[in-house]
Amino acid sequence: MSFLDLKNVTKIYPNGTKAVHETSLSVDEGEFMVFVGPSGCGKSTLLRMVAGLEDITEGDINLDGKLINEVDPSERDVAMVFQNYALYPHMNVYNNLAYGLKNRGIDKETIEQKVNDAAKLLQISDYLQRKPSMLSGGQRQRVAMGRAIVRNPKIFLFDEPLSNLDAKLRIQMRLEIKKLQQKVGVTSIFVTHDQVEAMTLADRLAVINNGIIEQLGTPIEIYDNPKSLFVAGFIGSPQMNFLDGNIKNKTLSAEGFEIKDIDSDFEGEVKLGIRPEHLSQSENSLINLKVDLVEQLGSDNLVYGQLKDKKDFCYRCPGNLTIEKGADLSLNIENNKYYIFDKSTGKRVN
């Protein structure tokens, strides 16, 4: 059994909302697991069940070899960082960190030692005497992390802890969280709806949709090999392009072009997915794109335009190519990197 083990966990709220459906998941010791998915998909609910803040309607959760379904949150030895930090407003930073230790009856010197160590690690030693209201967003964030670290819990739980920070700070804290986690080596679950955050932080990623884990794997596995239409559309930025098509006798026909000898026995209506970065300009092209707009990011250009059938389409090319608005591009798919999904079920078929 792995360190954290969820078996057929289901959550139905008292009002009847089914937020999590029979989810099973294992997290290894020291692993950084990220839950990613759109708003309302049940990420927080799943996390809060691990923390003990929500009852588990059905299923089992084991932590460190012990069934914790009925264990009170205060006894679970888990630490959580909340979106709004939930610092204790009436206590100074020192006491914010020390409170959890005091409750465990740890002696004063040890507490002081631990708090100072954690404060040093997070570079908040200078603010120990301040109240949270006298700190900036980033500093509060660190205090919240410090409060989790100082107790040396079995598992860290993060519920969108970076979403209240501005873009630059978010990237910086993201890096720090990752470094910190590697240094401290604590098993962590991180919830986010930001796929970049998810990709950069995760050892493994669980893409959740409508209370179901759609796909579980390393960020690269999921990027390279999305198993469903939803995952393909959710992971990757800019988003994957989707075109309607039809397969007959191993030939996929889409609006304006055909792909022969595809690697699938599926027949019928499909969605063809092509990532913007898996395209290149060439003579014998598949796709003709009329350019509407070019976003120059420096290293890359994002080219937005329309296909013949007025469908929006995006192409990502190296930043050194100059592309004019209104140009007609002929594009080809590199290395046959395209994804075919059953239109009715959303399942990958190639």
Place this chain on the structure above:
Amino acid sequence: MKIKPLQIIAHIILILGVLLMVVPIWISFASSSHDSVTILTEGMKFHLGDQLARNYNEVLNEKGGWSEEVTAAKMFINSFIMALGIATLKVVISAMSAYALVYYRFKLAVPIFWLIFITLLVPLEVRIFPSYKIVSDLGLTNSYTGLILPLVASATATFFFRQFYKTIPDELLESAKLDGANAWSFFIDFLVPLSKTMIAAMFIFMFVYGYSQYLWPLIMTTAEEYWTVVMGMKIIYTESYEGVALPRTAERFAYIILSMIPPVLVVVFLQKWFIKGLIQTEK
């Protein structure tokens, strides 16, 4: 800085308000420094007289009542104990019951809250006979317990605490739980310090409420040693003059001035928090 007409009007209104409050107190104080006959014959005074020390000494030390045993000082102490007991217990009980109502999501929380709230419609004066019956059956007449106990349940304070607790974000409770806090330590370590301005404000309101009780101590106490300030005001300091009971007006004014001191002290000590509690929600 230019002074706007609106500001002038506002200040005039405020000054009038202040005068309206202060002038009667001043008249009482000035009148308490004359002798009773002057007051009775000439009416109340605006200027100080020469009987100040005598009157106050008289009030504090003279033994009055039928038994000629109770002094004003004793009555101040009684009222102070009663008000302190009522205020303390009211605050403690309502903070705790609000805690239960907000944080223990049992099924009957809402009906129970309304039940508590409805008691606002039944003040002590309305239920005074049943209350008296209960207290006297318990043998609590002529005791501090009897004076205090029937007045300690407070729907108002429960309501205010409940509203305040509801504004405290759930995450605070949740992260406290994960930090190992139990129900009791959450109350003591979080709700009490977070609501201390609220507690100070409630304490003042309830202290004044307790201090100014009249009807209840009047029926509750037959022994003079339990008399309270407000009762004393009516009962003592009458003088027989040619067979007619005449009020000793000057002493009464002195008594009024003295009786204001305990609540004023409470307000002075707690005002810093009290004002904060009224104008800001510290979170």
